[in-house]
Amino acid sequence: MVFSSQFFLFFFLPIVLAIYFIVPPRARNAVALAGSLWFYAWGAPKFIFVLLALCAVDYGVGRAMHPASGRARFRWLTLGVVCNALGLIYFKYANFFVEQMNGALEALGVGGVSWTAVALPIGISFFTFQKISYLVDLYRGTAQPAASLGSYVLYVILFPQLIAGPIVRYQDVHDQLRFRTCTAAGFFSGMWRFCIGLGKKVLLANAMGEIADRLFDPKQSDLSSPAAWLGVLSYAFQIYYDFSGYSDMAIGMGRMMGFEFLENFRRPYLSKNFTEFWRRWHISLSTWMREYIYIPLGGSRISLARTYVNLWIVFLVSGFWHGASWSFVAWGAFHGFFLSVDKWKKDHHWGDGPRWVAIPATFFFVCLSWVLFRCNTLTHALHYLGDLFQSSLFHFTAWQTAWSSHLDARGHALFILSLFLCFRPEGPWVRPSAVLPQPSDSAPKTWPRAAWQFAGSMALLLLSASALANSSFNPFIYFRF
Amino acid sequence: MKLFFRVSCGCFFLALWLPMIQQYLHPLPALALHGVETPPPRVKLTRDSWFDGVFAQKTEARYSASMGLRAYFVRTDNELNLSLFGKLRDKAGTHVVVGKNGVLYEQSYLDNVRRPRQAHEETIVRTIERLKRFHALCREKGVGFLLVVSPSKVTVCPESIPEGALPPPEKRKAVLYDRMMPRIREAGIPVLDGRELFLKWKSDAAAPLFPKGGTHWSYYGAARVLETMIPMLEKQTGKNFPNPRVTDVKTDREIYREDADLMALLNIWTLYWRAGIQHHPVIEKDTDPAATPGNFLCIGDSFSHALNHLMDQQGVTGSLDNFYYFHRRIHYPGETQTPFERETIDPKTEIESRDAVIIEINEYWFPDFGFDFIPQALKAYGRDL
Numbered sequence: 111m112v113f114s115s116q117f118f119l120f121f122f123l124p125i126v127l128a129i130y131f132i133v134p135p136r137a138r139n140a141v142a143l144a145g146s147l148w149f150y151a152w153g154a155p156k157f158i159f160v161l162l163a164l165c166a167v168d169y170g171v172g173r174a175m176h177p178a179s180g181r182a183r184f185r186w187l188t189l190g191v192v193c194n195a196l197g198l199i200y201f202k203y204a205n206f207f208v209e210q211m212n213g214a215l216e217a218l219g220v221g222g223v224s225w226t227a228v229a230l231p232i233g234i235s236f237f238t239f240q241k242i243s244y245l246v247d248l249y250r251g252t253a254q255p256a257a258s259l260g261s262y263v264l265y266v267i268l269f270p271q272l273i274a275g276p277i278v279r280y281q282d283v284h285d286q287l288r289f290r291t292c293t294a295a296g297f298f299s300g301m302w303r304f305c306i307g308l309g310k311k312v313l314l315a316n317a318m319g320e321i322a323d324r325l326f327d328p329k330q331s332d333l334s335s336p337a338a339w340l341g342v343l344s345y346a347f348q349i350y351y352d353f354s355g356y357s358d359m360a361i362g363m364g365r366m367m368g369f370e371f372l373e374n375f376r377r378p379y380l381s382k383n384f385t386e387f388w389r390r391w392h393i394s395l396s397t398w399m400r401e402y403i404y405i406p407l408g409g410s411r412i413s414l415a416r417t418y419v420n421l422w423i424v425f426l427v428s429g430f431w432h433g434a435s436w437s438f439v440a441w442g443a444f445h446g447f448f449l450s451v452d453k454w455k456k457d458h459h460w461g462d463g464p465r466w467v468a469i470p471a472t473f474f475f476v477c478l479s480w481v482l483f484r485c486n487t488l489t490h491a492l493h494y495l496g497d498l499f500q501s502s503l504f505h506f507t508a509w510q511t512a513w514s515s516h517l518d519a520r521g522h523a524l525f526i527l528s529l530f531l532c533f534r535p536e537g538p539w540v541r542p543s544a545v546l547p548q549p550s551d552s553a554p555k556t557w558p559r560a561a562w563q564f565a566g567s568m569a570l571l572l573l574s575a576s577a578l579a580n581s582s583f584n585p586f587i588y589f590r591f
Numbered sequence: 592m593k594l595f596f597r598v599s600c601g602c603f604f605l606a607l608w609l610p611m612i613q614q615y616l617h618p619l620p621a622l623a624l625h626g627v628e629t630p631p632p633r634v635k636l637t638r639d640s641w642f643d644g645v646f647a648q649k650t651e652a653r654y655s656a657s658m659g660l661r662a663y664f665v666r667t668d669n670e671l672n673l674s675l676f677g678k679l680r681d682k683a684g685t686h687v688v689v690g691k692n693g694v695l696y697e698q699s700y701l702d703n704v705r706r707p708r709q710a711h712e713e714t715i716v717r718t719i720e721r722l723k724r725f726h727a728l729c730r731e732k733g734v735g736f737l738l739v740v741s742p743s744k745v746t747v748c749p750e751s752i753p754e755g756a757l758p759p760p761e762k763r764k765a766v767l768y769d770r771m772m773p774r775i776r777e778a779g780i781p782v783l784d785g786r787e788l789f790l791k792w793k794s795d796a797a798a799p800l801f802p803k804g805g806t807h808w809s810y811y812g813a814a815r816v817l818e819t820m821i822p823m824l825e826k827q828t829g830k831n832f833p834n835p836r837v838t839d840v841k842t843d844r845e846i847y848r849e850d851a852d853l854m855a856l857l858n859i860w861t862l863y864w865r866a867g868i869q870h871h872p873v874i875e876k877d878t879d880p881a882a883t884p885g886n887f888l889c890i891g892d893s894f895s896h897a898l899n900h901l902m903d904q905q906g907v908t909g910s911l912d913n914f915y916y917f918h919r920r921i922h923y924p925g926e927t928q929t930p931f932e933r934e935t936i937d938p939k940t941e942i943e944s945r946d947a948v949i950i951e952i953n954e955y956w957f958p959d960f961g962f963d964f965i966p967q968a969l970k971a972y973g974r975d976l
Contacts, residue, residue, distance in 0.1 A: 111647070111651060115651060115655075116610075116651075116654065116655045116658055117650075117651040117654045117655065119607065120607060120608075120609075120610040120611060120658060121611065121654060123607060124604065124607040124608045124611065127604070127607070128604075128608075152647050153644075153647065154644075155641050155642050155644060155647070156642055293596075294593060294596035294597045294600055295592075295593070295596050297596070297600045298596040298599055298600055301599070301600060301603045518676070518678065519675075519676040519677055519678070520672065520675075520676040520678070523675070523676065553592075553596065555592070557592075557595075560592065560595055560596070560599075564595075564599045564602075567599075567603060568602070568603070568606065571603070571606055572606075572667065573667075573668075573671070575664050576664040576665070576667040576668035576671070577668050578664075579655070579658070579660075579661050579664035579665050579668065580664065580665045580668035580669060580680060581680070582652075582655040582656070583624065583626075583628070583661070583665050583858075584628070585624070585625070585626025585627055585628050585685060585856065586626060586627045586628075586685045587626060587627070587685040587697065587806065587852060587853070587856055587893075588627060588852075588893050
């Protein structure tokens with residue numbers, strides 16, 4: 111089940127929250143664990159056992175590693191990390207590798223290998239990174255082993271962040287697993303955050319997705335440049351509102367249950383360069399990559415050449431982590447290139463230029479990278495990139511035609527709203543917005559703000575629930591049988 | 592502030608629980624959703640259905656379809672979209688197009704002009720030949736036969752179609768109606784051409800021939816058709832049927848049967864306000880004591896409902912069976928509905944017991960005259976192609 115489904119919103123969530131708050135605080139972990147097991151088993155009934163088995167292995171390795179020291183401790187860490195990595199490689203990338211190998215063998219005139227496709231467990235990319243984070247944090251001594259297997263399993267599969275993050279490092283939550291407080295103010299703050307995320311996902315992301323899907327359809331031929339750009343922009347908004355909406359819902363639900371997860375998005379399209387973009391976009395992933403790949407490889411404390419190599423490694427891994435496809439690798443390499451450029455500029459004391467130039471320029475290149483991310487194949491991506499830069503780009507009538515033929519009144523309104531919410535100015539001179547959550551937001555302290563957030567929550571819940579209910583209602587006027 | 596937070600959280604909690612409460616306890620009035628859905632099947636929880644994910648998927652679909660407050664949510668979303676953007680979300684089912692001045696059209700009728708249904712020349716020839724043979728068969732058995740072609744709102748009332756919904760007339764391809772009607776007339780098949788009549792009556796009709804919020808001819812339009820149809824059936828059969836006349840039109844806000852079916856399909860809160868004034872025919876019954884109600888068989892689509900209902904209401908028929916899409920028997924008087932399998936129908940019994948057979952078809956459905964009843968009937972008499 112997904113967060114933005116009626117079953118989750120009006121069946122699973124109220125039942126789990128009700129039981130969670132009825133039971134005594136010491137039983138809340140058990141309730142959260144049971145709810146999370148139900149959540150995962152519902153969507154992936156076969157893989158729940160694989161996940162529990164992998165968790166048992168990690169827990170056992172953690173238990174064995176904790177009292178050990180020196181090489182033995184490192185060997186336990188290696189064993190744990192390799193097991194997790196192998197699991198991820200097998201389930202997520204085996205099909206891709208076999209396909210590439212078969213392609214190469216067939217090109218050489220040798221028959222391919224027969225292979226039964228492996229199904230992909232939901233959320234494996236996220237929970238694998240979380241499990242590695244546990245082992246590394248134990249190894250470094252920045253966290254204590256989980257009090258019990260149940261506590262560890264809860265960390266891995268806590269349902270708010272299981273499927274799509276944020277990637278929670280063990281060191282950030284291990285105290286909360288042992289002790290946390292649930293207050294009305296905290297629940298209120300979580301409720302507001304959850305409803306914002308729901309609205310972003312259902313009202314904005316889905317609408318932008320409809321436009322992007324039409325324009326990115328490989329069967330679309332003769333796309334004009336303005337139409338291609340409309341597709342890219344729609345996708346840029348779709349992916350932002352979808353992903354950040356999910357994160358908001360996860361953070362909101364966590365807060366309702368007394369957990370504090372780190373922020374995952376901070377208005378990323380207002381970045382002045384790619385380095386800043388990755389401090390604002392999918393923050394939990396970039397944090398994980400920095401902590402567990404970039405720094406162990408030496409980070410920037412080694413030679414310049416090795417630093418650049420490390421940056422590329424991190425982003426190639428990041429690209430591949432997103433999906434088993436060359437277009438994702440290309441996307442990662444694209445970002446790796448621009449991060450290297452940022453590093454070079456910083457080393458040579460070059461600035462980014464004025465904000466009004468740097469922000470649009472960064473957004474422009476980020477949009478180009480989204481083409482690589484969105485298209486299923488590299489061929490389609492390259493073709494689409496070509497469509498972006500045709501002569502029709504400079505014809506006003508082409509823009510008018512693209513705008514009117516691909517956007518209806520609803521599409522217009524939601525596109526402009528998406529644009530506005532993404533690019534609203536931020537800064538200390540702007541009053542903190544009650545519409546979009548700011549980092550480390552807490553419950554409102556003034557009546558007007560509290561009333562506004564309550565009314566906004568109810569309105570967003572009603573609008574989102576209405577949109578969801580209507581999307582599942584597809585009647586015919588009469589029976590035709 | 593603490594109390595405010597607690598009350599707010601309570602309200603949020605209640606909001607999450609309300610659909611389940613409504614589903615099982617019904618504290619709020621139940622609202623119906625207009626339109627026809629195929630309900631998701633119930634799936635038994637078994638090992639296989641669980642591990643295949645089928646149980647979870649179907650359970651969620653069933654939950655969505657039966658969730659409490661669903662009608663409230665759907666109406667709210669539709670009302671907002673219609674009020675703010677002038678159209679509804681694109682749907683997989685029947686798509687309603689909101690035209691100028693709030694006149695509604697069904698998307699499939701617009702599509703039939705944009706991308707008309709086509710048929711091979713051979714199919715057209717065979718269809719017309721079957722109609723001819725069926726007509727001859729009815730004549731032989733002393734049973735009247737009439738082909739009633741109901742018009743499309745798109746062709747009769749194109750003035751309210753939104754800009755860009757249709758290509759300009761010079762770029763449109765011929766629809767099957769245009770290709771087949773001349774040949775049907777040439778073949779001597781008795782036909783009541785609804786499109787021709789409506790285009791002729793449109794300029795001086797006392798009421799709209801198509802209602803603003805409906806996809807079918809209005810009751811006024813259907814009553815005018817009935818006025819024209821009865822004399823044609825009398826000529827065919829030599830019998831004297833009651834012949835009601837439209838004498839006047841009354842207006843009120845009562846929505847009569849299918850007159851606002853598209854409007855109802857919008858599933859909005861302001862249906863009655865948007866539907867506006869409704870026009871109803873005032874019909875004078877035929878008081879001729881020599882007129883005798885007939886026994887009719889009708890095979891038709893949804894346009895036949897209004898016609899059949901009027902025939903029953905005005906005493907034109909003592910017994911009428913409508914084979915709706917040749918899948919469901921609707922019997923008058925009583926308007927009882929019974930689905931059937933086509934093979935169970937004995938065309939001989941059905942035809943020979945009647946005064947007349949009426950095949951009603953909308954121009955959209957060409958060339959499916961009788962929805963396979965005619966070949967089955969001809970086969971029963973050994974006269975099929």
